[in-house]
Amino acid sequence: MDGTVRQIYRAIISMMNMPRFKEKLYKWIFTILAFASLFFLVGIVLVLIKEGLPIFQKVSFSEFIFGRYWYPTYNPAEFGILPLILASIWVTFGAVMVCLPLGVGSALYLNELAGPRQKAVLKPIIELLASIPSVVFGFFGMVVLTPFLQEIFHLPTGLTALNASIILGIMATPTVCSIAEDALNYVPNAFREASFAVGATRWQTLIKVVIPAAGSGISTAVILGMSRAVGETMTVLMVAGGAAVIPHTFLEPVRPMTAAIAAEMGEAPIGGGHYHALFAIALVLFVITFLFNIVAELISRRFRIKLGLSG
């Protein structure tokens, strides 16, 4: 009798504890999921460091970064990635020249000039541009832009830094447009009204009040667009031309860091100098995008404080 009572008692207790146990279980599952990305990030960085650092036993850090010759398969091999870094910088800079006017311009149009109906159609279309796979952009660059550039500039090849810049710029446009448009949206209407009320025109209001107020938000948009451009691989692999030499004009073929890694990783013998050098390039790339993201975050924080949106 006593045993049965105890059993029932235990059953009741365990039933009472069930929900709490479930709650704990859920909490743990989601905690693990949330920390998984941190785990992956740390894991990837550790692998990059572990596989990348051994290259510095072969060449010094400054020889690696500032070396002018990238001949990883020659004997003796040369591991200077300056041409690759410069190629990435050129192509990214060129992409900004394209996505800044396109992205910010379309954001201004959407936010300030387009009617609600136009905006409802246009914004999703611009954002749809982001959903086109990068290989399709690359394909477009190869088939449409390449012969076009070749013809108007009389080039031996249309696969150049300019080609990559244009395509990357178009690819980064939706990112820039979307974030810049949000930034413009955050500018309180009261600022616009105040400006109109002292007799400013629409244009003056836009240039002197709205854009400065959204300025850091727009810079954030551009930096994120840049970080997208600098990390983009497939497109530059297809249209940048692939020559690992220091570029002198936008009309020369170049080999950005991402393209070098993608093209060469398959052929580099595991554990060799070339292999480690590619990992080190990836590390450099990671540091660059990481810095871009930090700068973007800092600027957008300052922007929110400036408009009094939140601390």
Add this chain to the structure above:
Amino acid sequence: MDNKIKMQAKNVDFFYGKTQALKKVSLDVYSHKVTAMIGPSGCGKSTFIRLFNRMNELVPHTTLCGEIFLDDLEINNPLVDAVDIRRRVGMVFQKPNPFPKSIFENISYGLKVNGIKNKAFIEHKVEDSLKKAVIWDEVKNRLNDSALKLSGGQQQRLCIARCLAVETEVILFDEPCASLDPISTAKIEELILELKKEYSIVIVTHNMQQAARVSDCTGFFLLGELVEFGKTQDIFTAPKDKRTEAYITGRFG
């Protein structure tokens, strides 16, 4: 009232989409007087005041019928530029809305967009406007600080100074004290009484005591209609309409 009419609304109807917000409103604003508009929330008084500087144009899907005159000029005439009207009819908003710029730039902005480039003149004008808005002593040592660092009451006086700098003829106050404490409110009211010597003033207010304190004429709005308009003294002591009486004695609103 034998004063000169500065602004005049004649048979004004106004619609947001298909909703009628104002019904056949006619009202005169006299030169160098304070005209107050009172009434419960949603009665159309704010909508009405925003017609005097064509501010409602910025709201999509609105329709205006009737005429509004500034002196002899019908301001909604297609040949008239809204920008020119707003240079003559300034506005102070319900919530202080300084630009996220320095105190100096907040005032000089209106001059610059109006094409004034002379630096000395701008500096003089900034000081002059801040003095007129009785905020000069509080900000003279920190003209380059962000205007957003000022208190709410100071911000509102800054917004008034911004309006004064462009030398408008009329100033519209859209519930200027709605978000201010009593001391700041008293300062703004004092300022309004001072400003009416040089400007014609229209003020929308929720606060009936405020209307009684500062205005010369008062209009009472209800459900988009101007129920009664006359000398403030008459409206508050001997209203002709029953609804006005009910409102000012606090029976609704």
